[in-house]
Amino acid sequence: MSWTLHWLEAEGDLAPWHEKISVQICEAEAAVASIVGPQAIDVLIAYRHSGPVIPELGLCGFAYSPSMFMIACNPANPNFDNSVSDGAFKRQVVHEVHHCLRYAGPGYGRTLGEAIVSEGLAGRFVEHVLGTPPELWEKAVDPALIMEHLPDRDTVWSTTYDHSEWFFGTKTLPRWLGYTMGYEVVGKWIRNVGHLDAMVWINTPADSILAAVEVVPRCQDDRPKQT
Known part of the structure; x- marks a missing residue:
């Protein structure tokens, strides 16, 4: 796999969702690779019991560089389980990957x-x-x-x-x-x-x-x- 998955669980345990999240990340990687080819990216999946997430999803994405992005997860949010099950998680991943790819070119931008x-x-x-x-x-x-x-x-x-x-x-x-x-x-x-x-x-x-x-x-x- 060109993407390397890292679990950040100092704030809590995401083990109950590891399998579903891993499947969605693998599906996202395959879909993106079919368009732009394989990319080396570190994927951070972080348990977050405080700090902002999209309330309607219980998660939020952040792209940091051409080779790293994070999906912050709040399992206490009532919408989180659905996001992991219905494809919203995968869509967030693909969104953040595009930001990473753009960082390697013109960048996100300052304006x-x-x-x-x-x-x-x-x-x-x-x-x-x-x-x-x-x-x-x-x-x-x-x-x-x-x-x-x-x-x-x-x-x-x-x-x-x-x-x-x-x-x-x-x-x-x-x-x-x-x-x-x-x-x-x-x-x-x-x-x-x-x-x-x-x-x-x-x-x-x-x-x-x-x-x-x-x-x-x-x-x-x-x-x-x-x-």
Whole structure:
């Protein structure tokens, strides 16, 4: 196996779920490898009795580098068992693997626009690899509301944007706005481009995608210089 599984259980025992989790990780690895080939990745599965998880799933993913990601699990959450059984866990794994692959190329990004595109690409990658419908956070906001909150050019290229506000609705913006916006933006780009090979899925720069769908009518050279 190109992926190496590590159990992080200092906070609690995940043994009752080892088999189901291992199966979903193996299935995710095979599905991803069929698209991009085998990858060497460390997969951390962590018991978490405190700290954030997606309440509707009882778990949450975090990508750290081109070769490592973590799925945090809270078995006390009433939705966790279903997530391990119904494929939600596998979808989270594939989502985080796309982030890892993108880290090896253009990266997740420091700006709002780059984050929107990275999350949209990861979501559409899951759809492509597994043939699954959008997640809750990818269909959380009505299209009219998305247009109402479409960021201006300066905000799109801002490196000081509030990630929690745009993606988790911690202040005034709708919860999961950034995820839904990214899913829709990348979906439009895919429809315009047509067939995509593996490297296009992973390495297309955010500004190219945003310009192609006319979200931001500004070329790469016009972006604020990062210092």
